[in-house]
Amino acid sequence: MHFTPRLQQLLxxxxxxxxxxxxxxxxxxxxxxxRDRDGAxxxxxxxxxxxxxxxxxxHCRMFAEQALCTVCADKKRDAGMICIVxxxxxxxxxxxxxxxxxxxxxxxxRLSPLDGIGPLExxxxxxxxxxxxxTITEVILATSATVEGEATAAxxxxxxxxxxxxxxxxxxxxxxxxxxEYVDSSTLSLALxxxxxxxxxxxx
Amino acid sequence: MHFTPRLQQLLxxxxxxxxxxxxxxxxxxxxxxxRDRDGAxxxxxxxxxxxxxxxxxxHCRMFAEQALCTVCADKKRDAGMICIVxxxxxxxxxxxxxxxxxxxxxxxxRLSPLDGIGPLExxxxxxxxxxxxxTITEVILATSATVEGEATAAxxxxxxxxxxxxxxxxxxxxxxxxxxEYVDSSTLSLALxxxxxxxxxxxx
Numbered sequence: 001m002h003f004t005p006r007l008q009q010l011l012x013x014x015x016x017x018x019x020x021x022x023x024x025x026x027x028x029x030x031x032x033x034x035r036d037r038d039g040a041x042x043x044x045x046x047x048x049x050x051x052x053x054x055x056x057x058x059h060c061r062m063f064a065e066q067a068l069c070t071v072c073a074d075k076k077r078d079a080g081m082i083c084i085v086x087x088x089x090x091x092x093x094x095x096x097x098x099x100x101x102x103x104x105x106x107x108x109x110r111l112s113p114l115d116g117i118g119p120l121e122x123x124x125x126x127x128x129x130x131x132x133x134x135t136i137t138e139v140i141l142a143t144s145a146t147v148e149g150e151a152t153a154a155x156x157x158x159x160x161x162x163x164x165x166x167x168x169x170x171x172x173x174x175x176x177x178x179x180x181e182y183v184d185s186s187t188l189s190l191a192l193x194x195x196x197x198x199x200x201x202x203x204x
Numbered sequence: 205m206h207f208t209p210r211l212q213q214l215l216x217x218x219x220x221x222x223x224x225x226x227x228x229x230x231x232x233x234x235x236x237x238x239r240d241r242d243g244a245x246x247x248x249x250x251x252x253x254x255x256x257x258x259x260x261x262x263h264c265r266m267f268a269e270q271a272l273c274t275v276c277a278d279k280k281r282d283a284g285m286i287c288i289v290x291x292x293x294x295x296x297x298x299x300x301x302x303x304x305x306x307x308x309x310x311x312x313x314r315l316s317p318l319d320g321i322g323p324l325e326x327x328x329x330x331x332x333x334x335x336x337x338x339t340i341t342e343v344i345l346a347t348s349a350t351v352e353g354e355a356t357a358a359x360x361x362x363x364x365x366x367x368x369x370x371x372x373x374x375x376x377x378x379x380x381x382x383x384x385e386y387v388d389s390s391t392l393s394l395a396l397x398x399x400x401x402x403x404x405x406x407x408x
Contacts, residue, residue: 004269006254013250016243018235024223030293031222032251033258033267034312039220044251046217047236047244050210054237063237065208088234108238 007033059130061106061123063088071095071103078102080137082130084156086110086144094142102140105130110148111155119155127156131163139167211237263334265310265327267292275299275307282306284341286334288360290314290348298346306344309334314352315359323359331360335367343371 007029014025032040057069071077081102085091091104107122139160141153157167173191174183211233218229236244261273275281285306289295295308311326343364345357361371377395378387
């Protein structure tokens, strides 16, 4: 069975979405054409308008529609702290945790020399200028717990140190609610070696 | 964390896709803006162009860009057989099975009086005209094996009978490769009651 040209084009275009293969693309295309033409029209408009208007914050590289993102434009945020993350989704995750009221810097990736991703691609020069010119007291390294993430964190910690700024790494260990039985061995080994003294008042 | 207005609009629009919730929508939006802006632009164009150009075949209600779909326009197809299906996706499924070279009729749903879906919504008047005016020898009922699907099949079989046309129903039973242990009991009970005589030459 051959699809008509526009349908073929739509099926191919839907497959640019992450996690969408040929079967899902067909399901989506048929659903939109059959049941939700208004929704499809709105999606086309929303895509075009997001592409035209959404860029990156010139201060932290987060998605933004103005020069500054909502976090960098927010004067109530603690300007002395920078949390370094790999992706815009990480900013959302950290911010939604509610435990952080400082600013961010989004690397849009992590150091990976083999893929041609060096400090320049991660906007490290922009970060260095911020470390030099702003009054930063702490850099929180929240890159992923992978080899590249750790290397990226170590590299940025070095930069912070040069400016005399304290660099901290988010804690890694057993997740809350995680049963030891189901935690992978490298996490468990790390949780053991990074064990902390139980405060004595907890024993009372 | 607040998303910027266009990003919010894009997240809402992506959720019109079937199977896409808030988390997937965020993943898709960030992926498109971050890594595949060209793909997103093509998707916007493809959606608009499909909405503008893809309609329904005036003969069988399948998706089509001309008055007739590719199947109805194909003179080499057996015009004496109509396979009745519920959705365009079913046409693709039947056609890809390779076992059928006739024509189709797409109901775009199934009889469901409680949801206000009667014969008119399913284009039964169009189907009746085809049964009356064309030289049809067989109507194959390939609606789904649900209560509504069966009711729809029975209704159309009645129409075919009135015109003296043979109506057949696709076989239901244990799927190929299906192990009896994992087949649900209603399918198994149906497969038992619809058992067929083993041809004697198979015993040789």
